[in-house]
Amino acid sequence: MSIDSIAGLTIDSVREGLRSRAFSATELAQEALRFAEAENPKTNAYLTFSYERALQAARRVDAKIAAGEDPGPLAGAPVAVKDVIITKGVRTTAGSRLLERYIPPYDATAVTRLEAAGGVIIGKTNCDEFAMGSSNENSAYGPVRNPLAPDRVPGGSSGGSAAAVAQGTAVVSLGSDTGGSVRQPASFCGVVGVTPTYGRVSRYGLIAFASSLDHIGPIARNVKDAALLLGVIAGRDPNDATSAFAPVPDFTAALGGGVKGLRIGLPREYFKDPESETAGLIAKALETLRALGCELVEISLPTTEYAIAAYYIIATAEASSNLARYDGVRYTMRSRRADTLADMYRRTRDEGFGAECKRRIMLGTYVLSAGYYEAYYLKAQKVRNLISQDFARAFEQVDAIVTPVSPFPAFRIGEKVDDPMAMYLSDIYTITGDLAGIPCMSVPAGTTSEGLPVGMQILAKHFDEATMFRIAHAYEQAR
Amino acid sequence: MNITEQQVRYVADLANLELTEDEIRRFTHDLSDILRHIDKLSELDTSGVEPMAQVLFEADETATLRPDREAPPLSNQEALANAPLSGQGYFKVPKVIER
Numbered sequence: 001m002s003i004d005s006i007a008g009l010t011i012d013s014v015r016e017g018l019r020s021r022a023f024s025a026t027e028l029a030q031e032a033l034r035f036a037e038a039e040n041p042k043t044n045a046y047l048t049f050s051y052e053r054a055l056q057a058a059r060r061v062d063a064k065i066a067a068g069e070d071p072g073p074l075a076g077a078p079v080a081v082k083d084v085i086i087t088k089g090v091r092t093t094a095g096s097r098l099l100e101r102y103i104p105p106y107d108a109t110a111v112t113r114l115e116a117a118g119g120v121i122i123g124k125t126n127c128d129e130f131a132m133g134s135s136n137e138n139s140a141y142g143p144v145r146n147p148l149a150p151d152r153v154p155g156g157s158s159g160g161s162a163a164a165v166a167q168g169t170a171v172v173s174l175g176s177d178t179g180g181s182v183r184q185p186a187s188f189c190g191v192v193g194v195t196p197t198y199g200r201v202s203r204y205g206l207i208a209f210a211s212s213l214d215h216i217g218p219i220a221r222n223v224k225d226a227a228l229l230l231g232v233i234a235g236r237d238p239n240d241a242t243s244a245f246a247p248v249p250d251f252t253a254a255l256g257g258g259v260k261g262l263r264i265g266l267p268r269e270y271f272k273d274p275e276s277e278t279a280g281l282i283a284k285a286l287e288t289l290r291a292l293g294c295e296l297v298e299i300s301l302p303t304t305e306y307a308i309a310a311y312y313i314i315a316t317a318e319a320s321s322n323l324a325r326y327d328g329v330r331y332t333m334r335s336r337r338a339d340t341l342a343d344m345y346r347r348t349r350d351e352g353f354g355a356e357c358k359r360r361i362m363l364g365t366y367v368l369s370a371g372y373y374e375a376y377y378l379k380a381q382k383v384r385n386l387i388s389q390d391f392a393r394a395f396e397q398v399d400a401i402v403t404p405v406s407p408f409p410a411f412r413i414g415e416k417v418d419d420p421m422a423m424y425l426s427d428i429y430t431i432t433g434d435l436a437g438i439p440c441m442s443v444p445a446g447t448t449s450e451g452l453p454v455g456m457q458i459l460a461k462h463f464d465e466a467t468m469f470r471i472a473h474a475y476e477q478a479r
Numbered sequence: 480m481n482i483t484e485q486q487v488r489y490v491a492d493l494a495n496l497e498l499t500e501d502e503i504r505r506f507t508h509d510l511s512d513i514l515r516h517i518d519k520l521s522e523l524d525t526s527g528v529e530p531m532a533q534v535l536f537e538a539d540e541t542a543t544l545r546p547d548r549e550a551p552p553l554s555n556q557e558a559l560a561n562a563p564l565s566g567q568g569y570f571k572v573p574k575v576i577e578r
Contacts, residue, residue, distance in 0.1 A: 437534030
C-alpha cells in the first residue's frame, strides 16, 4: 500500500497503510491536500481547503501511533465536509454570499466526533446555497461539475461532498439531507450516500434549513465505509435536544450477514415509469436481491403523490424562520446602503441571498401568513402524518423498501434552472423518507448507456440502519 | 391558485426582503406555479388526522434534562467576532429611532 493512488483508498486501506508504516498520517494528509487542490478546477467540489487543521489532525494520529495508542476507527482518512456543517476557525459559507467571510466560533458535533475518531478534514465542499437545491447550481460560488460527466450536475444539495468522494480526493465525506440532498447526489455520482434516522446524528453545528427534516449523513465509495462513518458520528448529544437516545450499534457488524428470507417491499407509486433506463437498472438490481434470497413484495404507499406539496410547504415554512437570522447584525455581511435598521435588514437580505433562497423564504412566509396557515401549513403537517403512517403500515409487512433514488440520472448543467417546479419534482422519491424520518440510502446500481450512474434507494424502519446496510452490502458484493 | 404582484409585495415585506421589480414579476409567476401544485393537497381528506410537527421517539419524560452544572459560554469576543460592526462589547446597528 502506498499513497500513489489516493483515489482508491478506503478507511481500511488507510488504517493498514498506517499500521504497516507504508506512510504516515501527515504524509497522507499532505498528499491528499495536494491531490484535491490539483483536481479541484475540474469539478469545483471544494470551496476551502483546511491545511492547518488537516495537518494538526494528522499529527495527532501519528503521535498516537508512535505512542502505541489506538488512533481511532477513521485514523488518517482524508474527509471532506459539506460547507453547511460548521468548523471552528475554518470558513463556512453554506454556499452563500452572505457567509463569505464567516469563521465559526465552534465545531459541529459530527465534526468533533469524526476528528476524535482520527478523521482528517481536508476541506469544505461546495453546495447549493443553504442546502436548497437539487443540482448544486444554486451555489454562490459556481456550480459543481459531475466528475463522471463534466457537462452535467453532480446533484444537490451535497454536490461537492458527492463529487469529492467520486473523484477520489476524499475517502469519505459528510453531507446533509433535508429532501434528498445526500442520496440524490450520491446516486448521480455513483457513490454511497446515507440519510440516517432523524435524530440519529446530532444537528448541533449544522446550519439550519428545515430543522424537523435536516439530517447529517455520510457519503463513501463503499457501504462499509459509510456504515463505519455513521457509527462514529451517531449518538445522543446534549447540545441537540432532538438527537435520539437510541444506542448506536456497530453498523459494520451486520455486514456480510446474508439477506436470505428478508422481505423487501416495492411501492408501486415509485415504479410508474417502467420504460426508463433507470427503472431497467433498478429491475436488474432487484433480480440480484431476489437471487440472494430476498422475497420481493409489491406494496403501496398511497400518500406518495402528495409528498412534494407537503414537503415544499413544511421545508420552506421552517426555512423562512431559520433564515430570518441573516439580517446584517451578526453574520459578517451587511449592506453598505443602510442608514436605518429596517433598511439594513432588507438590503442585506436582498444582496446576500440568491434567487432560490429568496423564492423559498417567500413561499415559506406566504404559507405561514395570516389566513393561510391552516390551509397550507397545518394541512401539510397532517399529510406528513399520513405519509409516516404509510411507511409504518408497510413495515408491518416488510423488512425494507427498495425504490429508485431519482427518476432520471444526472441532467445537464442549466437544463432545469429556469423551472423551479421541474427541479422540485426531481426529489419525488427521496423526500418521503425525510418526512417520515426513517433511515434511507443510495447504493450504486450500474450506469446508463451514456455511462451515467443510477442509485438504488433502500429504506428501513426507524433506527434499523443495520438491516439497510446489510442489504446494501450484500447487493454491492453480488453486483 | 394564483398569487398577485400585490400579495408578493406584501409577503416580501413580511419576510424583510427588498425585491426588485424584476424579482417581483418572477416570483409572482414562480410562486403561482408552485401553489398550483400545492393545491393538490385539498384533494386529500385529512379530517381526524393529527398534524405531525416533528419525528418523535419514545424517551423518558425527563430524559432531556441535564445536571445544572456551570460551563463557560461562548465569550463576548468570540460571539462578536463575525459581527460586521461592533464596539464596547456590543453589536452595533444603524439608528433605530428616527427624530
